[in-house]
Amino acid sequence: MRTLHGYIPLTRRLLGQYLMFALAAVAALGAGLLTLHFTAPSHRHDDQVLALLDQTAESIAHDMLERGGRNVQLLVDQAVITGELHFCAVADESRTYIAHSSRDLIGKPSETVAVAKRDFIVERVHLARGDSGQLMEYSRPLIVQGRPKGFVHLGHVHLPPEPWSHALLEYAPPAMLVPFLFLVIGSKVISGSVRTNSAVEERLAEASSMPAEAAVSLLPLDADGPVADGWNRLTQHLRASRSDTSLEKRLESALGGLREKRAEASLQAIPEGIGLTDAEGRIAYANASFYALIGLHVDDAREKPLQELMPWDGTPEAASINEQFSEPLRPVIIEYLRGDVTADGVLRVARYSHETSEGHPAGYVWHIRDITQQKLSEEAREQFVYAATHELRTPLANIRAYAETLSIAEFDDEEQRKGFLNTINTEATRLARFVDDLLNISQMEAGSMTLHPQKTEVRRMLVEVVDKVRPQMDQKAITLDVTMPAKLPELTIDKENITAAIVNVLGNAAKYTPHGGKVTLRVECDESTLQVHVEDTGIGIAADEIPKLGRKFFRSSDERVRDETGTGLGLAFTQEVVRLHGGRLSIASELNKGSRFTIGLPAK
Amino acid sequence: MVASTPHILVAEDNLAMADVVRFNLRNAGFTVTVCRNGQDALGTLQQRSIDLLITDYQMPGLTGEEICRAMRQDVRLRHVPAILLSAKGLELDVDMLRNELGLQAVLFKPFSPRELTQLVRTTLETALKPVLQTPA
Incomplete structure (x- = not known):
């Protein structure tokens, strides 16, 4: 109280x-x-x-x-x-x-x-x-x-x-005694007669001093008389009318405050920007993410309407974007690219109005989300689909073309006919390998890629690898220089996957090395490690892109890479296979000079 | 002097595809030259008398689209008919390519070599008619 x-x-x-x-x-x-x-x-x-x-x-x-x-x-x-x-x-x-x-x-x-x-x-x-x-x-x-x-x-x-003083002493006691006696008696009488009224007044004064929403104390008076009876009847009546809603209201009031605090805390915690503006666009409320996403300080936000604070204000796109926001009642959703490419950042800005009864906007709710990662992911998947389509179509096109040709053409030269059949076979194998890659990737995606280790003669495996990639090298007149010790150990590895991993790296070297270039396969082995180096005289890789090479769907922004087909999965697959063997894929490269990929595997 | 057989340039970086296209066109009686990249193709177009270009879309150096654009800007090559082959799918704006580059056709891989040969034959008949009618 x-x-x-x-x-x-x-x-x-x-x-x-x-x-x-x-x-x-x-x-x-x-x-x-x-x-x-x-x-x-x-x-x-x-x-x-x-x-x-x-x-x-x-x-x-x-x-x-x-x-x-x-x-x-x-x-x-x-x-x-x-x-x-x-x-x-x-x-x-x-x-x-x-x-x-x-x-x-x-x-x-x-x-x-x-x-x-x-x-x-x-x-x-x-x-x-x-x-x-x-x-x-x-x-x-x-x-x-x-x-x-x-x-x-x-x-x-x-x-x-x-x-x-004599007079006072003589006269005062008898003169004052009587008035004092009367005073004392009078006080007793007065206090007795107004005690009840005073109690009522006291409670009313308490009530007046309490906050409006607080429940007023309505205790009955322990006294007799009409005033006490009247007060007690009044409080009883009030209690009866309030008793059914009192608890509910108190709970409502308590929970309401709690709910508001929780809602506020939740809004502040989420990474998405939520803001409320009035009809003119001035910010009435916004969470921390809101300010962070549009790169604004809270104090600056009070000065101007939100439209003028958005990152596109002052850019060439501003007019066309603001045009979309000019319809006051229409929900507006735009995606804004912060720079030239998706990686510079993409914001999704949505504005919803809430109307007055007269059909005017009373204010707006703004929702801002950073969709850069989503966009990058979409782009990567799109690229993958395009690349995968291309990878599928190319061998299929060859198979169909050769098969149809075989069926309609007359062949004088039997060798040529066999060559055609071989091509069909090669392309079918390529197709199968691609399908395997897709399966591997899907396993990698699901985190369920498992190895099937078997005793493998490393030298023989590497010779097979070289045989696989040599035609690709020959197509571009690339010299493949192979250096490996005469004796290499027998290791327990997943031969198929390790073969695919090394083929991937050699295939990349062939792909990104110009016509007539050189690719070196150099193998070293000591007691603990088997190291397979693949060096090329190719286009090289920009330093900032090297750490990204193992990411799924990543493809360099270099135009010379874009010219080549590829899914952006090969190196991701290679890295994963090597990692599962307890090894490591390391990359060193210099732009326009060449690259060196090293697959290091434990030699046990 | 008008060439006895029409001369067709095939620009295709995939060796197997280039071989099979060349085989079919030669069987159909055309003279065929194969280039493995865009620059070589454009150089060949400028240096030799080519009656029809068949080009892959995606190639090292210049893409098929870029070769066609260069051709359309060259007075001597402007009227050479071109057929585009592509392993790409929906990402290509075929209408734009046909209208802007004046392509005879866009064939998506896998395609039928017989259809390609037929298309080449039809295209050349239409394109060479005025030339053949012109007195030597």
Whole structure:
């Protein structure tokens, strides 16, 4: 489950707000109380004392006017009682007390320093301060019928305000205890009443934070009440409607991702190029082989339409190829030759469109395959068929021509007639040998070529070989020079196949040596190896083609070789036969000078 | 002077085939010269008066096709009729060869020597008629 950043559950949120406001209220209340506590009493005392001062002064003035001041002392005593004063006194203009709540001070000079100036009250702080309090003195002039008659003085003790910490310690606990109690009780009540709502809200918040495709947790609530019941009914309903598809969907989702990854991996792994382009030919997707086959870097491919990135772009063939791709909806398959010959590379490029409902191409699927090997193989087989046909037709043509001639012509010369019959025989043998070659090749193809070793006199075998090839040499007036030791061992070899192998090599030497040239058969033998060298003064073989000579159907690109008939199988056969004997065919050649083929066989 | 018997050049590298063709044509009363490769054949055509060419297609040096092309470009040889023999099969475009090279016929091996002799006879009759009618 994802963490819900910034989410505070409903209960805690409510409690937090509740506590915050409650504390603020309590603080404000406390501050108000403290302010009142410190300021209200002094104001009250001032006002009361001043009112009493005025009232007393007026009463005294009245008494002086009406009764000659007989009751002044009485009024002073009365004021002290009424106002709970420290003292009250009246002094005449000469500042001598004419009345005083402390009677012993009457007739004595005024002790007070409070002086009324221009009707204003002057207060004086008594020197004596301490636990007994602060003595505040108030005085005002005594005016009778507009004339000053003296002063009225009041003294009142203010109890000193207690230090604030004292006050707090004294008042705060009882003052705060009750609000705190209420707060605690309030929190309990609130959290209890919103617990269910909070749980519901919490789950909804979780759901909102999950990815759209993820299954929302729909656990029921373990609580009572209408909200919990409603939630539980809702989740039950949702679970019921989802339960049948939930598993399937989850599997689908999981497998879908897997399938996509597998498909992508498969596409990347195959050697064939697969690409998708939009209708304009811009690449939307292509696998690695695709880029490799058209010789393109991924980054370059984004710039241009695919048609302009193809290897034929800018070549003379481009116009005719692009013409084929101009039909938007038609599947197009072309084969593109990269150079002048098949070996330079052949690409098969196919394009298939997928249509929109309006019949326009929505995009294209491209399939590119390197068919060079396939083409080379096809060409080789085609060449083989042509060559084989030629090889078959030539002896057949001779047999037919000689046979027909024998049947229709009159022969005066019996020798000539026999010669004709011999020719038929020779050509039939040639035909049979070719058929044998074909069989050998088919065995080689199937990998089932088996040897039939027999004790063979090597010298006699070689003499037979020379007899076989000599007519071919004579046809071109080629000198065949044979050098071999007088004694050669008897080896256990497949005589027929080894004979055919050496005949092949000598036959090639005759074929590719010009009229009047020379071919040498040189045989060497020591204790371990029999070596048969065939050297000619022929056209030679290009160095790069020497390693390819043993391949089936391979024929040199030299025109002088193309002029000759051949299947491209002779040397493949020879090499295979020698290999099966545990020997080796080695070739050395120089173009236009000649070649040397050496068949090396173990002499055991 | 018109030759008493038509002179036929046979260009064929296969000795046995050349021999049997020569044997049959001589038996039919023609003068026959055999060449074993393309260059010799073209040289013989240019040096001697040849009435008809029978050439193998595939030969060392020049192919039968190349000999025919060379002949068609030579004013003196342009009208010499030619018959092509070939051991090749489908890979030859016979129509092209006949139209472009003005070949009398293309015979595929194996062929009947009797048919070849007959074809030579017919071809020469058609080709030499105007010559024979021309006063010497």
